[in-house]
Amino acid sequence: MSTQTSGLAIETAGLVKTFGETRAVDGVDLSVPAGTVYGVLGPNGAGKTTTVKMLATLLRPDGGEAHVFGHDIVREADEVRGRVSLTGQYASVDEDLTGTENLVLLGRLLGHHKKAARERAAQLLEAFGLTEAAAKQVKHYSGGMRRRIDIAASILNTPDLLFLDEPTTGLDPRSRNQVWEIVRAVVAQGTTVLLTTQYLDEADQLASRIAVIDRGRVIAEGTKGELKSSVGAGSVHLRLRDPDQRALAADLLRRALDAQVQPEPDPVALTARLGAAASDDSAAGQASRALGELARAGITVDNFSLGQPSLDEVFLALTGHDTHDSPDRSDDPKDEVAA
Numbered sequence: 001m002s003t004q005t006s007g008l009a010i011e012t013a014g015l016v017k018t019f020g021e022t023r024a025v026d027g028v029d030l031s032v033p034a035g036t037v038y039g040v041l042g043p044n045g046a047g048k049t050t051t052v053k054m055l056a057t058l059l060r061p062d063g064g065e066a067h068v069f070g071h072d073i074v075r076e077a078d079e080v081r082g083r084v085s086l087t088g089q090y091a092s093v094d095e096d097l098t099g100t101e102n103l104v105l106l107g108r109l110l111g112h113h114k115k116a117a118r119e120r121a122a123q124l125l126e127a128f129g130l131t132e133a134a135a136k137q138v139k140h141y142s143g144g145m146r147r148r149i150d151i152a153a154s155i156l157n158t159p160d161l162l163f164l165d166e167p168t169t170g171l172d173p174r175s176r177n178q179v180w181e182i183v184r185a186v187v188a189q190g191t192t193v194l195l196t197t198q199y200l201d202e203a204d205q206l207a208s209r210i211a212v213i214d215r216g217r218v219i220a221e222g223t224k225g226e227l228k229s230s231v232g233a234g235s236v237h238l239r240l241r242d243p244d245q246r247a248l249a250a251d252l253l254r255r256a257l258d259a260q261v262q263p264e265p266d267p268v269a270l271t272a273r274l275g276a277a278a279s280d281d282s283a284a285g286q287a288s289r290a291l292g293e294l295a296r297a298g299i300t301v302d303n304f305s306l307g308q309p310s311l312d313e314v315f316l317a318l319t320g321h322d323t324h325d326s327p328d329r330s331d332d333p334k335d336e337v338a339a
Contacts (some may be wrong), residue, residue, distance in 0.1 A: 009034040009069060009192040010055060016063030024050040026216035027064065032194060032209075034069075034160075037187055039207030040196045043317070047216040048196040049089070052163050055194070056086045069160060085159035087150050090167050095139035098149050099130055099149055102138060107156050120126050124152040128182060144175025151182055161192045168202060175310040180205055200311035210311075214319045227314050234283045234306055236272040236290065241300040249299050256290035268302075273317075 001139045008143050010032035017025040025047045032038040040048050050075045053059040057077040065072065071079040093102040102325045107117030128148040133141060138149065147167055154162060164183065168176040183206055187193055197203055203210050204224055205297060212220040212227070220227055236257065242247055246268065250261045253272045272290075274283050294301055 007034055008032060010194065012064065012066040014064030015054060015061055015066055017054060017059060019064050023216050030211060032192065032240050033035060034192050035190060036208045037183060037193045037195055037206045038211040039203035040194065040213055041203045041210050042213040045097050046213045048213060049165055052165050052196055056084055056163055057081055083160040084163065085154040086160055086163040087154045087165065087167060089169060093138050093149055096137060098135050099125055100134045103150065103156065106153050120156060128152050133334055144178060147171060147179055148182065155186060159188065159191060162186060162333055164195045165192055166196055168199065193214055200315060204311050212315060212318055219317050228234050234274050236287050237305045238270055238301050239303040240268045241302050245299045246270065248297065249294055252293050252297060253290055256293045
């Protein structure tokens with residue numbers, strides 16, 4: 001494996017980590033291009049955090065190998081640590097210190113002189129929209145503010161590779177968007193970001209390539225478009241006027257589209273996923289004919305759309321469950337590897 005000449009920030013082959021009888025990571029292969037956001041998408045218990053901890057040299061693999069910018073994570077752990085930074089799922093700053101005090105303290109520990117540490121802290125607080133809260137204790141920060149100062153602490157010295165382990169868990173939509181903008185800004189400055197998440201929209205928004213991981217294994221990998229096209233040419237979504245006609249409409253759609261039809265929680269809504277063999281043109285033609293069949297049967301459609309499958313549909317098709325379902329497996333709680 002030679003990541004120094006291949007343009008890869010991370011390259012793994014058959015990476016394994018076990019805890020007792022549990023294979024938390026079961027032969028993971030990854031190739032992460034430098035200078036991008038690479039998403040690792042999976043439910044709780046999939047092995048995402050365990051993988052990150054091995055790549056960050058916090059856990060020793062039980063099998064396989066991995067390189068970060070060409071450095072072996074076991075034999076050259078010090079070189080790896082010098083090029084990476086990790087923002088975990090939980091706040092790593094001191095809640096009894098102010099925002100400024102936290103960043104200055106960490107800056108000094110990283111070798112900055114006092115003046116330089118203060119200047120860097122002020123720069124990051126301003127960039128992350130925390131200047132007004134700089135003199136407040138972190139325990140008085142909102143969840144979104146805590147995540148922002150966590151990320152600020154991770155880039156006091158700009159890393160070549162930043163691990164973001166579920167950075168927006170529990171945040172409101174506005175705070176999530178703020179974190180997303182920070183991630184984009186970090187990558188624009190040349191840092192590679194490995195993002196683990198169970199939020200499909202987050203991976204869709206940020207990642208140029210995505211590895212779908214489930215039960216410790218990578219089950220699919222590619223760009224968003226590649227993953228979506230792998231499970232179908234598109235999805236037909238429609239809402240009926242009369243909920244009593246839904247069963248008949250579903251049967252007509254199945255025959256007209258030769259596709260699976262899924263009732264939605266909304267009693268008048270249906271979704272049909274077209275096969276991967278259908279082209280964009282044939283998908284549109286099929287959908288048009290299906291609407292004609294419904295009209296001839298006297299079924300009124302109030303709303304209709306044809307679009308590419310969502311990442312939710314991709315994950316459901318690949319795994320049989322959604323990202324918020326926890327598989328029947330557990331990792332070692334002492335090592336916080338349950339995600």
